[in-house]
Amino acid sequence: MQLFYNPEISEETKEFDLGPEESKHLQKVLRKKEGDTFHITNGKGWLFEARLEKISPKSIRAMVLSSEKRHRKMHSLHMAVAPTKSNDRFEWFLEKATEIGIDEITPIICKRSERKTLKIERLQKVIQEAMKQSLRTYLPVLHPPVSLEEFLQTPHPSLRFIAHCHEEEKMELKRRIAPDKRITVLVGPEGDFTEEEVDMAYDKGFLPVSLGESRLRTETAAIYACTAVAVFNSR
Numbered sequence: 412m413q414l415f416y417n418p419e420i421s422e423e424t425k426e427f428d429l430g431p432e433e434s435k436h437l438q439k440v441l442r443k444k445e446g447d448t449f450h451i452t453n454g455k456g457w458l459f460e461a462r463l464e465k466i467s468p469k470s471i472r473a474m475v476l477s478s479e480k481r482h483r484k485m486h487s488l489h490m491a492v493a494p495t496k497s498n499d500r501f502e503w504f505l506e507k508a509t510e511i512g513i514d515e516i517t518p519i520i521c522k523r524s525e526r527k528t529l530k531i532e533r534l535q536k537v538i539q540e541a542m543k544q545s546l547r548t549y550l551p552v553l554h555p556p557v558s559l560e561e562f563l564q565t566p567h568p569s570l571r572f573i574a575h576c577h578e579e580e581k582m583e584l585k586r587r588i589a590p591d592k593r594i595t596v597l598v599g600p601e602g603d604f605t606e607e608e609v610d611m612a613y614d615k616g617f618l619p620v621s622l623g624e625s626r627l628r629t630e631t632a633a634i635y636a637c638t639a640v641a642v643f644n645s646r
Contacts, residue, residue: 413441414543415451416550422457422478426464429471437463437471448476454542454550456481481548485591486644489515489569491562492633493600496525502537504630509541509551511637518556523602529556559597559608563615569593571617574632575604584620584636588643596620596636601629 415433429437437443448462451473458479465472490513495501505516520527535553542550570592572584588594597604597612604612609619622635 487514494526506541510545517554573597573617581621
């Protein structure tokens with residue numbers, strides 16, 4: 412199954428238009444014709460089957476044939492991750508985290524962050540493409556970048572963890588996770604969190620966790636955390 416995306420569709424929608432990009436893919440790549448069917452999601456849990464009604468060079472008119480609401484999983488994961496110096500590495504994280512099943516991402520700017528600006532529109536596109544490729548019907552929320560201090564000022568009614576490389580006793584993340592819970596995990600920049608930042612997180616109830624014996628890159632550490640939460644809740 413090939414999945415398409417249109418955030419404007421709802422369960423009440425009878426007919427809708429596809430934009431130029433999705434229309435081009437259906438016509439030029441998949442060679443779809445009037446009367447053919449396809450699947451599309453609004454990123455809010457709904458999966459629709461639709462039929463091509465009218466095809467023009469830059470748009471497609473389609474009719475909804477059926478709809479199905481897929482329920483959210485019981486647990487959720489919010490990753491607060493410092494953007495990597497390489498844009499490609501951060502995009503790779505977003506792509507793989509979406510495929511695994513992340514719910515929210517907040518880029519956090521830390522004292523040792525080497526990248527402090529992001530092209531949010533580009534990152535949103537990466538997430539949308541990963542959602543479609545992995546056949547997921549919930550689009551992860553990408554929050555605007557904020558400083559770590561700002562992020563910590565926001566209440567997080569969840570299990571809260573911080574992964575850092577400072578020398579202290581830490582329990583492995585997989586031993587801290589509880590089933591069917593909201594979970595927030597902080598992952599710092601290439602240079603790690605400062606001691607002051609770690610203390611700020613502790614003051615807000617974040618617990619230190621280990622992601623294994625290896626020293627991991629920022630994006631690898633974030634994917635490790637996503638995978639650990641997903642595997643634990645798939646039992």
